[in-house]
Amino acid sequence: MNELVEAAAPPGANGGVPSDQGTHATLTAMDYGDPRESGDDIVLAAVDLRKRYGDVQALDGFCLTVAAGEVVGLVGHNGAGKTTFLEMVASLIRPDSGRITIDGADPMQSRGLVGICPQHIALYPSATVREHLQLFGGVNGLRRRALRREIDELAVGLRLTEIMARRVGVLSGGQQRRTQAAVALIHRPRLMLLDEPTAGADPETRQAVLDVVKGRAAEGGSVIYTTHYLPELTELQATIAVARRGRVIARGTGAKLLEQLPGQVRVRFGNDEVRMSAMDTTGALVTLLSSATAAVTEIEIRKPSLDDLYRSLAVSDDR
Numbered sequence: 258m259n260e261l262v263e264a265a266a267p268p269g270a271n272g273g274v275p276s277d278q279g280t281h282a283t284l285t286a287m288d289y290g291d292p293r294e295s296g297d298d299i300v301l302a303a304v305d306l307r308k309r310y311g312d313v314q315a316l317d318g319f320c321l322t323v324a325a326g327e328v329v330g331l332v333g334h335n336g337a338g339k340t341t342f343l344e345m346v347a348s349l350i351r352p353d354s355g356r357i358t359i360d361g362a363d364p365m366q367s368r369g370l371v372g373i374c375p376q377h378i379a380l381y382p383s384a385t386v387r388e389h390l391q392l393f394g395g396v397n398g399l400r401r402r403a404l405r406r407e408i409d410e411l412a413v414g415l416r417l418t419e420i421m422a423r424r425v426g427v428l429s430g431g432q433q434r435r436t437q438a439a440v441a442l443i444h445r446p447r448l449m450l451l452d453e454p455t456a457g458a459d460p461e462t463r464q465a466v467l468d469v470v471k472g473r474a475a476e477g478g479s480v481i482y483t484t485h486y487l488p489e490l491t492e493l494q495a496t497i498a499v500a501r502r503g504r505v506i507a508r509g510t511g512a513k514l515l516e517q518l519p520g521q522v523r524v525r526f527g528n529d530e531v532r533m534s535a536m537d538t539t540g541a542l543v544t545l546l547s548s549a550t551a552a553v554t555e556i557e558i559r560k561p562s563l564d565d566l567y568r569s570l571a572v573s574d575d576r
């Protein structure tokens with residue numbers, strides 16, 4: 258039977274850190290500010306938002322800035338405050354303190370600029386898909402020809418064509434998800450708030466939503482996208498904001514954030530396998546090879562991934 262050994266990096270050597278506590282300590286210490294460049298067209302600025310529900314401090318100094326054309330992947334454990342933040346930006350709830358501006362104005366005056374796709378399906382069961390799009394497009398000021406154009410485009414993009422005349426209450430979960438996304442996007446909002454829009458969706462629904470979101474961002478739309486499925490953020494070329502206990506604790510491009518996490522080195526020799534987490538994976542490999550007591554049969558060096566970033570948020574956010 259193979260023996261699995263979790264090797265600690267030599268003290269003080271090559272930037273190695275023992276896996277869990279090391280990465281977590283690194284992550285909470287990170288502060289990149291914002292990946293904005295001067296001259297960026299800022300669409301959303303949220304500063305020091307606070308919200309308390311009884312004993313729970315849902316938001317505790319939450320800050321986030323989003324530029325035109327940017328997709329921000331807002332990630333964090335259950336209870337981190339992501340939905341509370343999105344609902345605040347959409348003016349569905351008010352902060353206890355702090356400030357939000359959308360295109361420089363108060364969110365209440367900018368509601369038409371925002372489209373929200375809530376985490377839980379919120380549609381009228383007895384209305385058809387087309388009636389939903391007509392209703393929400395009309396409420397947001399689309400006139401007949403523009404409304405027809407937007408409906409046609411979303412019907413194709415979100416693969417709704419075959420179900421336009423069906424009542425939402427009889428649709429499958431994935432079909433309802435696509436309808437919900439279409440409702441959020443029908444008025445071509447400048448800022449799209451998508452709260453786990455692909456939760457429980459099959460790969461085709463997921464891909465349709467991702468393709469439409471990418472298209473909207475390419476046209477200059479801004480997106481905040483929450484998900485627990487991190488490969489979606491790579492596909493969207495999203496910048497990342499990591500929320501924890503009601504605030505953003507890390508912000509930047511995925512590449513920049515991952516620079517702060519250790520890679521993994523695995524060496525197999527004889528019946529043994531040793532692993533090491535280290536910032537300097539080459540140095541770690543040399544250390545492990547020099548400790549091999551039999552012929553080395555396998556070597557693996559793995560760079561940190563967004564999943565590692567997520568896992569490094571070791572402490573639960575349940576409050």
Ligand SMILES: Nc1ncnc2c1ncn2[C@@H]1O[C@H](COP(=O)(O)OP(=O)(O)OP(=O)(O)O)[C@@H](O)[C@H]1O
Nearest residue numbers: 310313315334335336337338339340341342575576
């Ligand atoms: N209306 C409410 N009343 C009481 N507590 C609330 C309310 N809304 C949110 N909370 C609490 O605020 C905290 C943040 O919740 P929120 O839904 O924003 O987290 P989240 O990051 O979106 O989580 P998830 O990933 O599970 O969707 C949680 O502890 C939650 O129980």
